Amino acid sequence: MHMTSAPHLLTEDRPEFDRLLDEALRTADERPELATLGERLNAEQLRTMALSASALLTAAAAAEYDHYVKVREELREGALTASASGIEDGTDQEDGAGASAVIAVLAPVLAGTAMLIFLLVGYSLKMIDPEPAFARTMLTAGWLFGALTVAALLFAVIGLLVTAIRNSSTEVAAEEAVPIPDELSRAREAWRNALLERGIMPFLRDALADPSAGSGYPVPRTPGAGRIPNLGYTRPDFTSPGPRSQGSRPGYTPPDFTSPDFGGPEHETE
Template sequence: MHMTSAPHLLTEDRPEFDRLLDEALRTADERPELATLGERLNAEQLRTMALSARALLSAAAAAEYDHFVKVREELRDVALSTPSGAAENDSGQDEDDGAGAFAVVAVLAPVLAGTAMLIFLLVGYSLKMIDPEPAFARTMVTAGWLFGALTVAALLFAVVGLLVAAVRNSSTEVAAEESVPVPDELSRAREAWRNALLERGIMPFLRDALADPSAVSGYPVPRTPGAGRIPDLGYTRPDFTSPGAPSQGTRPGYSSPDFTSPDFGGPETGPE
């Protein structure tokens, strides 16, 4: 059974181990110590072996990793305890509420104005067909055209407002991404851990596995199609032997207990 999780690494940092391992295998042709890749073991076999030994390899950079985690937790605590984060969230909530109200007005205003225009024009022109024409028919038509102009103005206002909101949101997103840079201390700690894990953990393991697979004992390689014969990695089956034949050696003596029946007299000794 292969060990696929490392108790030393946190869950959020395990993908970083996988990325470093994949990078080392991908650039194996640039490293002289991995020049024999593919002769005894291929990349997939090495990757499986390294993943099964993840806890052992990550322990080689334990000091750097502990420092990296400590720096990261301190920065997170500072960020959570800063009240500016809550203030920014409140201001952002207010901006979202304002944008939502503007969107509602921008949608409803043209609809309501257009509906009023249709009603007034329909009623006004219907009244103009009556003979004699009512006095307020012309007023209804005029009101309908006024609502028509209002509809056009509302549509233009909505389009301009939506464009302005889109530009504002895009600029806010860019500013937010630029305003949260990775602190230098955290970046240095992370890079120190990556280098230590790669140079003291992953690379020595891959180099030793390629030079002498038996030196990496305890991590058997899975059989890969087309990989040919898989070398022995020092993992052997226990030596089971069947018990010897009865003629071999001396068997321990065993005799059944000496059960004797009680003395029974014959018929002539019956009760008097």
């Protein structure tokens, strides 16, 4: 997945950039300039940095890339022109083959139908007494159309076999791999070499020399850093409430509830 893409790098060529970058990181132990890989930066961090700076890396091989794209487009236009001509020729051939196929299918049907009609009429006339003179003529015509039916069937079978053989040879030729033209192969290889030697390798070497230096080189996040950033303030100190000051409580005494004094009858009200 690309973090950024060079503005002039076509979508179909971005996987090639990824392959070159992965190849350079995979063979880092074979290059002295990348011997410090893994000390401060690992391969995944370098890959992330290179993808982020892909515009800078691909710009180092811009001339070779433009030439490669130009050669590729010219070859594609030539192939499209040749394909269009081949389609027109194939259309003409298909028209001729289609007419032959129609004739091969209709001829046995028509001849067989005529044979049945003439034979049916001829044998029907032979049953009449006296036999009409043209009954034998109808039978002769019917057998003649029967012979034509057999010949048409043979012609149709032969035509189908020839068509099948022709199509099988065409399919084999179509499945063969189309070789890449030498000019396109050379242009592609020149772009790959320029991108690797002038773009990717200098970037990786400089990043390993000083990960925090270099214009436009992003510095990856430290692997051990926490996920939550420092927001610049400390959490409030939540403490449990302390005991309240023991002040004087309002004093009171409970009411004195006494039983009523019930006297004798002398105390009754008058």
